[in-house]
Amino acid sequence: MSLNLVIVGAGPAGLAAAWSASQSKANVILIDQYDQAGGQIWRGGANAAPKRYQHLFAQQTKLRYLNKSHVLGANDDHLFLATPNGPQQLAFDRLILANGARELFLPFPGWTLPKVLGVGGLQALVKGDLQIAGKNVVVAGSGPLLVAVASQLKQRGAIVKALVEQAPLGQLLGFGRSLAGYPSKIMQAAQSLASLRNTPFYPNTWVVAAEGNGAVQQVRLSNHHSIECDYLACGWGLIANTELAQQLGCTLKHGSVLVDRSQQTSVNHIYAAGELTGIGGEDKAIIEGQIAGFAATGNYHAASQLAHKQAQARQFSQQLATRFALRPELKQLAQANTLVCRCEDVPFEQLQTQPSWRNAKLQTRCGMGMCQGRVCSGATQYLFGWGQDSVRFPIHPVSVADLLMESI
Amino acid sequence: MSSAIIVGGGIVGCAVALELAQAGVQVTLIERDCLGSGATAAGMGHIVVMDEGEAQLKLTLYGQQLWQALTATHPQRHEYHECGTLWVATDAEEWQVVAEKAVVYRQHQIACKILDAAALYAHEPALRAGLVGGLLVPNDSVVYPPKSAVYLWQQAETHAAKLVYGEVSSIQPNTVSLSDGRQLHADAIVVANGQRCIELLPELPIRAKRGQLVITERYPSLIKHQLVELSYIKNAHASSGDSVAFNLQPRPNGQLLIGSSRQFDRTDRQIDQQLLSMMLRKAIDYVPALADVRCLRTWTGVRAASPDGLPLIGQHPEHTWLWVNVGHEGLGITTALSSARLLADQMLQRPAALDLQPYLPRGLQQEQR
Numbered sequence: 010m011s012l013n014l015v016i017v018g019a020g021p022a023g024l025a026a027a028w029s030a031s032q033s034k035a036n037v038i039l040i041d042q043y044d045q046a047g048g049q050i051w052r053g054g055a056n057a058a059p060k061r062y063q064h065l066f067a068q069q070t071k072l073r074y075l076n077k078s079h080v081l082g083a084n085d086d087h088l089f090l091a092t093p094n095g096p097q098q099l100a101f102d103r104l105i106l107a108n109g110a111r112e113l114f115l116p117f118p119g120w121t122l123p124k125v126l127g128v129g130g131l132q133a134l135v136k137g138d139l140q141i142a143g144k145n146v147v148v149a150g151s152g153p154l155l156v157a158v159a160s161q162l163k164q165r166g167a168i169v170k171a172l173v174e175q176a177p178l179g180q181l182l183g184f185g186r187s188l189a190g191y192p193s194k195i196m197q198a199a200q201s202l203a204s205l206r207n208t209p210f211y212p213n214t215w216v217v218a219a220e221g222n223g224a225v226q227q228v229r230l231s232n233h234h235s236i237e238c239d240y241l242a243c244g245w246g247l248i249a250n251t252e253l254a255q256q257l258g259c260t261l262k263h264g265s266v267l268v269d270r271s272q273q274t275s276v277n278h279i280y281a282a283g284e285l286t287g288i289g290g291e292d293k294a295i296i297e298g299q300i301a302g303f304a305a306t307g308n309y310h311a312a313s314q315l316a317h318k319q320a321q322a323r324q325f326s327q328q329l330a331t332r333f334a335l336r337p338e339l340k341q342l343a344q345a346n347t348l349v350c351r352c353e354d355v356p357f358e359q360l361q362t363q364p365s366w367r368n369a370k371l372q373t374r375c376g377m378g379m380c381q382g383r384v385c386s387g388a389t390q391y392l393f394g395w396g397q398d399s400v401r402f403p404i405h406p407v408s409v410a411d412l413l414m415e416s417i
Numbered sequence: 418m419s420s421a422i423i424v425g426g427g428i429v430g431c432a433v434a435l436e437l438a439q440a441g442v443q444v445t446l447i448e449r450d451c452l453g454s455g456a457t458a459a460g461m462g463h464i465v466v467m468d469e470g471e472a473q474l475k476l477t478l479y480g481q482q483l484w485q486a487l488t489a490t491h492p493q494r495h496e497y498h499e500c501g502t503l504w505v506a507t508d509a510e511e512w513q514v515v516a517e518k519a520v521v522y523r524q525h526q527i528a529c530k531i532l533d534a535a536a537l538y539a540h541e542p543a544l545r546a547g548l549v550g551g552l553l554v555p556n557d558s559v560v561y562p563p564k565s566a567v568y569l570w571q572q573a574e575t576h577a578a579k580l581v582y583g584e585v586s587s588i589q590p591n592t593v594s595l596s597d598g599r600q601l602h603a604d605a606i607v608v609a610n611g612q613r614c615i616e617l618l619p620e621l622p623i624r625a626k627r628g629q630l631v632i633t634e635r636y637p638s639l640i641k642h643q644l645v646e647l648s649y650i651k652n653a654h655a656s657s658g659d660s661v662a663f664n665l666q667p668r669p670n671g672q673l674l675i676g677s678s679r680q681f682d683r684t685d686r687q688i689d690q691q692l693l694s695m696m697l698r699k700a701i702d703y704v705p706a707l708a709d710v711r712c713l714r715t716w717t718g719v720r721a722a723s724p725d726g727l728p729l730i731g732q733h734p735e736h737t738w739l740w741v742n743v744g745h746e747g748l749g750i751t752t753a754l755s756s757a758r759l760l761a762d763q764m765l766q767r768p769a770a771l772d773l774q775p776y777l778p779r780g781l782q783q784e785q786r
Contacts, residue, residue: 082688089690098690368451371458371563379634381713401714402688406634409675409701410708412715414694 011036014305015088015101017080017253020048021291022283022298023107024062027072029302029311030105038099040075040090042405048109049129050291052136075099080108081403081412083257089403091411098414103278103305106254106266107298110247110284113387115335116349116357117342119219120243128158128244135165142166147228147236149173149216150244151333153198153290158242159208160201169208170236171228175215176333184332191325193292215339216243231338245335247288248387254281255400264390270319271304271312272297280305289326296322340392349392350385352378366395379406418764419443420603422593424585424617425610427457428562428750429742431569432757433609438576440765445601446570447593449584453566456611456749459718461630461666461674462562463643464751465502466554468521472727472775477748478525479771480755481556487754488560494568496561498669503532503541503642504552505663505703511647512549519552529554543639543704552647559643559666562750585610588617591738605764607740612684612721614743621729622780623744626722627683629693630676634711637671644703659689661696663703673710675700677747684719722746723780730756730776731763740764741778 012035016023019041030037039046051057078092088099112127119125126134128148135141146167148159151174159169174181188194211232218229225241249265260267260275265287272280280301283294296318303312343349345358355375363369366389369376375389376382381401389395403412421437423430426448438444464484466477488497506512515531522529530553532540537551570580583595588608593601608614612625646663664676678696680689693715701708723729723744733739742760745752759776762769 084687365451367454371451371454372567377714379713399686401716403712403715406711406713408708409631409633409697409710409712412631412693412697412712414690 012306013100013102014038014105015040015099015103016105016107016302017088018048018107018109018283019043019046019074019076020107020109020283020294021050021058022109022285022294022301023048023105024051024058025295025298026105026107026280026282026302026305028062029299029308030306031072032303032311033306033308035103035306036073037071038073038075040078040080040088040099042077042079044076046074046076049133050294052133079405079407080253081405081407083253089414091403091405091407096411096414104257104280105272105298105301105305106259106274106279106281106285107283107294107301108250108253108285110249110288111383113245113248113391114243114384115245115339115342115388115391116347117216117218118344118347119221119225121348121351122219122221123224124221124239125219125225125241125243128154128242131240131242132158132161135162141240144168144239145170145237146240146242147171147173147216147238148242148244149228149230150246151175151335152244152246152329154244154247156198156201156205158244160204162242163204163208169205170238171209171211171230171234172205173211173214173216173230175336175339176212178212180332181212184328187325187328187332190321191292194325215336215342216241217342245339246333247284249285249288251285252400252404254279254285255397256402256404261397270316271309272301273304287323287326288329289322290329293322293326335391343392349388350375350378350382352380352384355385360389360393363393366390366393366398369395370398381406418604421445421605421607421764422447422601422603423607423609424588424593425455425608425613426452426566426570426580427455427609427611428453428566428569428753429611429745429756430607430609431566431573432753433607433742433760434573434578435569435576436757436761437764438573438578440761441576442765443603444573444576444578445581445603446573446578447581447583447585447595447601449582452570452580453563456718456720457562457566459628459630459716460562460747460750461664461676462560462750463502463666464558464560465643465748466522466527466557467748467751468518469726473748474521474525475771476727476755476776477751478527479758480751480753481558483754483758484558484560484751487565495565496669497558498560499556499558500667501553501555501642502557503537503644504554504647505537505544505644506549506551506647508549514647515550515552522554527554528556541640541642541644543706544644545703545705553642557643559668560750565750585617588739590736605738605740607742607760609742611743611745611749612719614721614741618733618741620781620783621741621743621778622724622782623721623729625682625684626720626746627680627717628676628720628747629678629688629696629715629717630674631693631697631712631715632668633673633675634713635671636673636710637667639673639706639710640665640667640704643667646699646703659692661692661699663699665700665704665707672713673707675707679720681722686717688715688717720746720749725780727775728752728756729778730760731773731778734778734781
């Protein structure tokens with residue numbers, strides 16, 4: 010009997026893991042919630058991914074791809090899935106978690122107005138069929154994603170009225186210098202920056218409020234500028250989707266899944282790769298995914314060959330975290346009546362008096378609604394320093410019929 | 418008696434704290450996590466008069482009356498909602514139970530209404546076809562227990578009660594030791610920490626009876642009353658094995674709580690998928706539209722079950738300084754206020770509204786202490 014390896018997430022980390030694992034005799038099953046593999050970074054399927062991974066998208070490989078499937082929960086050796094064919098239990102010997110990250114949202118007055126979006130959210134809409142040409146957009150928040158998205162928006166004809174980065178210029182220059190060891194990243198950055206040379210850039214600045222009648226019309230900045238716009242794209246960075254790892258009992262540290270050099274988590278047969286182990290982007294995801302795929306199938310030699318690149322990628326991830334660390338002023342943006350939890354309409358003032366996340370949930374229902382805290386838990390952790398609460402099954406909301414498992 | 422320590426800040430502990438503090442006792446409440454976060458938060462918050470025996474009926478009815486008084490001024494602070502209970506009969510045998518239940522309720526002046534099949538569907542059109550009828554008990558209600566627990570505590574606090582966060586590691590005469598080494602002293606110690614009481618007092622005849630619940634997104638027009646199967650009684654009180662029973666509650670905000678299940682001697686938090694599926698199949702059997710309802714969350718909770726289904730309320734048979742209020746099983750929200758009142762009556766040597774005998778601590782296992 011060959012090894013059953015299940016990989017959760019078909020983005021760069023998951024695909025890289027599948028590529029390494031496919032060099033062994035293991036049965037590899039790749040699960041993703043979307044129709045097409047590629048994840049957020051290679052959205053659009055095979056053509057968006059590097060050549061090396063494109064064959065993995067093809068039907069004839071021995072890799073099994075379970076698309077449009079949500080992982081609802083897990084125990085030691087089974088995943089509970091909602092698939093287009095109904096609920097399913099999937100046994101695994103080894104598991105690689107590569108289910109990525111989501112955007113961090115911070116509450117400020119007006120953040121719930123229509124046409125205030127996450128940068129990643131707007132990016133995805135534009136890659137879809139949102140017509141952005143001729144629209145005025147403010148891109149604000151923190152991190153390299155702002156530059157990349159602003160550049161893409163511009164290519165599609167948007168008028169980027171301002172690029173607003175909360176990190177001070179000194180930190181940004183420090184980040185630039187740290188790229189010296191990563192030629193490909195320098196190229197990317199240079200291309201993006203070149204396309205933005207006529208775009209007003211405000212470092213050391215942040216959004217204080219979004220205002221408008223029925224939708225955002227104007228953005229107020231900490232430097233007292235007000236800018237009219239049709240869209241505000243905000244990105245305060247990414248937070249790892251650790252819910253499944255938590256349910257499996259994997260140890261977390263500072264919001265990331267703790268892994269060793271072979272990408273193994275604190276649980277023996279479970280590995281993690283990519284944004285889950287620390288936000289670091291595409292290159293880190295690919296290296297870690299490859300290592301996890303090799304290590305999980307017993308090819309430790311191949312895994313160890315990548316140690317140097319892995320160390321580099323992790324260093325880059327560290328740079329990102331320190332150079333784009335969120336400034337304390339951002340904790341003061343929410344007013345008493347600013348909603349923090351949009352699902353249950355919980356304003357900032359109701360949360361200020363709560364001693365813990367669990368208390369807040371029980372007494373205000375913050376984080377207990379439709380999104381199950383996926384949006385507000387990142388904000389409350391940042392605003393109040395609250396820790397994590399236990400993760401409830403199902404991780405993704407599904408119909409009652411989708412919870413009717415056949416007997417094991 | 419001038420001072421008391423209460424172990425456990427669930428709904429029962431908070432209710433006891435208020436009863437004693439109001440009477441001038443210097444109260445210290447000890448909670449390990451946050452108020453109302455254990456079984457209090459895990460249950461459905463159904464305030465229901467149950468008629469399995471005279472003692473249970475009296476305690477639940479008294480509890481309901483005290484809840485009505487407590488929530489009268491600020492029902493919203495408890496999310497109090499008088500949705501009533503509708504007991505659903507699926508066959509002739511259960512239809513017979515409807516008639517018997519109605520007799521008992523009427524003997525105790527509890528409002529109730531027998532519904533034939535047509536009336537049943539007029540009340541709850543989402544129920545599946547082919548049912549026989551039901552019994553509507555209109556004054557049963559639901560609350561949101563974590564908020565009520567905090568409300569009770571805040572009232573106690575106005576009478577100078579103190580809250581201490583910590584884990585109780587042992588109890589000695591007039592002394593409570595916490596796991597961090599702190600020691601607290603009082604004239605009386607009240608153990609009101611639900612199923613965890615057996616960690617402190619292993620002689621108590623309390624067993625864990627674990628349950629699982631599901632909460633859904635908002636479907637405000639699907640059902641109006643708390644719907645309960647009539648075989649609930651035989652299922653719920655089965656003394657061994659895992660069981661499920663249909664129990665569906667409309668929350669005031671339109672969410673639905675789907676229950677219920679029972680498993681003996683399990684206290685872990687891992688959802689039992691097989692039992693969950695059984696429970697949900699049963700729910701769909703009663704209300705077919707539930708199949709397409711979206712579930713947000715499931716969780717487990719641990720009830721403290723006594724052998725006869727009645728709580729233990731009163732003085733420990735061997736220690737005059739030690740009092741207990743535990744073993745409420747699935748009725749702890751309903752009986753929190755009545756049991757707290759009856760316990761305080763004993764501690765303060767006041768006359769009680771009910772005959773205390775059935776609830777006094779009993780069945781202790783001598784050799785284990």
